[in-house]
Amino acid sequence: MVGCKGVAVIFNTNFTIQDKTIGHGCSPYVIAEMACAHNGSVDKAKAIVDAAVQAGVDAIQLQLFSSSHQVPPNHQIFELLTQIELTSLQWKKVFKHVRQHDIALFAFTYDIPSMLLALELGIDGMKLSSADLSNPEMLEVAGKSQIPLTLGTGASTIDEISQALDHVGDNGGDQVVLMHGVQNFPTAVEDANLCRIRLLRRTFGLPVGYQDHTAGDDRISKVIDLAALGMGACIIEKHITLDRSAKETDYQASLEPDELKCLVSQIRRVWAALGSDKDMSLTESDKKYRRFQKKNIVAIRNISAGQIIERNMVAFLRSSTPGLAPDQVKNIIGKIARVDIDSNENISLADLQNNDPAKNIMCLDTEGQR
Numbered sequence: 001m002v003g004c005k006g007v008a009v010i011f012n013t014n015f016t017i018q019d020k021t022i023g024h025g026c027s028p029y030v031i032a033e034m035a036c037a038h039n040g041s042v043d044k045a046k047a048i049v050d051a052a053v054q055a056g057v058d059a060i061q062l063q064l065f066s067s068s069h070q071v072p073p074n075h076q077i078f079e080l081l082t083q084i085e086l087t088s089l090q091w092k093k094v095f096k097h098v099r100q101h102d103i104a105l106f107a108f109t110y111d112i113p114s115m116l117l118a119l120e121l122g123i124d125g126m127k128l129s130s131a132d133l134s135n136p137e138m139l140e141v142a143g144k145s146q147i148p149l150t151l152g153t154g155a156s157t158i159d160e161i162s163q164a165l166d167h168v169g170d171n172g173g174d175q176v177v178l179m180h181g182v183q184n185f186p187t188a189v190e191d192a193n194l195c196r197i198r199l200l201r202r203t204f205g206l207p208v209g210y211q212d213h214t215a216g217d218d219r220i221s222k223v224i225d226l227a228a229l230g231m232g233a234c235i236i237e238k239h240i241t242l243d244r245s246a247k248e249t250d251y252q253a254s255l256e257p258d259e260l261k262c263l264v265s266q267i268r269r270v271w272a273a274l275g276s277d278k279d280m281s282l283t284e285s286d287k288k289y290r291r292f293q294k295k296n297i298v299a300i301r302n303i304s305a306g307q308i309i310e311r312n313m314v315a316f317l318r319s320s321t322p323g324l325a326p327d328q329v330k331n332i333i334g335k336i337a338r339v340d341i342d343s344n345e346n347i348s349l350a351d352l353q354n355n356d357p358a359k360n361i362m363c364l365d366t367e368g369q370r
Contacts, residue, residue, distance in 0.1 A: 009169025011176055011206055017104050017124050017148055020058055022177065022234055023207045028271050029235045030264055031106060031150075032057040033211075035250040037241040038094075040084035044242065046097045051257035052240055056264045059104035061127060061237065064091060064118055069111035084249055088117055095121045106150070115141050123147060127179070130154045133164045143171025150209060150235065154182035158203060165204070177235055178204060181211035186252040189220050197231040209235025213253040216244050221255065222263060226270045236267060296323030296346050297332065303341040308355055309333055319346055 014023030022029045032052035038045035045062075052060045067081040086094070098105045099122075106125040107118035115138065118126065126145065129152040132138040142149050149168065153161050161178065168176060178200050182191065192214065200208045210228035214221040216239070225236045241254035255263060282290065298317040303309070309332050316326040323346030324332070335352040 015175040030057045031059045031237040032240045033061045039248045045094045053101045055261040061106040063108040064114035065110040130156045139167035140171045143168040143173030148175040150177045177207045179209045179211045183213040186215035187213040207234045211237040216254045
């Protein structure tokens with residue numbers, strides 16, 4: 001648990017949704033964002049859910065809104081929103097379909113009525129975009145629900161984020177992931193600002209995710225999320241559409257089902273490649289490489305028992321078995337071989353004795369009495 005900078009509330013840095021833990025050091029959690037790709041069709045929404053399941057994501061995110069509670073009638077997108085808005089009954093059908101699959105359900109809500117509907121239908125996680133980062137009423141409902149929350153931070157200030165966390169925490173919320181990223185339909189690669197993932201982690205000490213909105217038809221959109229993992233993102237949120245070429249609502253930053261499936265596989269593999277930064281304990285792979293690569297002190301001529309070891313008798317070579325490291329050469333020069341050492345054999349301290357005549361005689365006398 002952690003208390004955020006400028007925030008009095010103690011937040012969990014790791015929490016579990018269904019059987020998967022989210023947070024620092026945990027396997028990345030992948031969310032397929034449907035947004036408005038359903039284009040007002042329940043059947044299409046169900047098909048997108050099925051595609052997300054087949055892609056292997058951890059959660060499907062549904063975007064609920066009421067047109068009249070989101071923008072005024074004279075707004076440029078009002079007419080579009082009214083055309084694709086789903087009714088409560090339609091959403092109930094979609095939610096029921098999601099629950100037939102082994103996948104978590106997140107609700108991305110834009111208004112209080114939609115939040116209450118999502119809570120009534122049952123959700124595993126909730127998202128608020130940066131549009132509501134300064135909306136105390138939405139933040140209050142989110143906090144009181146005590147449901148894991150992903151909180152959009154795009155185009156927001158540190159103070160705005162701090163105040164939002166205050167509102168959530170003061171109302172009982174303690175499971176929050178800050179989501180980095182902006183949506184510009186699509187967002188240019190040079191505007192991704194992935195380094196802000198580290199900035200948010202450093203500033204607030206909370207888990208941070210990446211909501212990717214780069215162009216779906218740009219090759220970078222297939223790899224930029226992997227870079228986000230390297231920056232410390234614990235959640236990857238990616239838009240999904242059935243057919244990007246149809247250019248329906250929210251297609252710009254979306255991947256098609258096969259593309260998303262490939263990305264999910266890559267995310268899992270890259271996560272495995274990242275490993276741990278907790279310590280430098282040698283893995284079995286490290287040990288195998290060490291045996292193959294590390295140089296040891298090796299005899300380069302036959303050395304008879306009783307001979308004094310000189311520098312020209314040994315070399316630093318990659319031998320097939322572990323031995324003395326080259327930095328131990330100072331500990332063997334001038335010592336006496338206790339046994340015969342063949343050329344190309346490792347030198348070991350057990351093969352040597354100090355070049356001290358008195359001690360050597362005593363040692364020999366002792367051995368003779370045994």
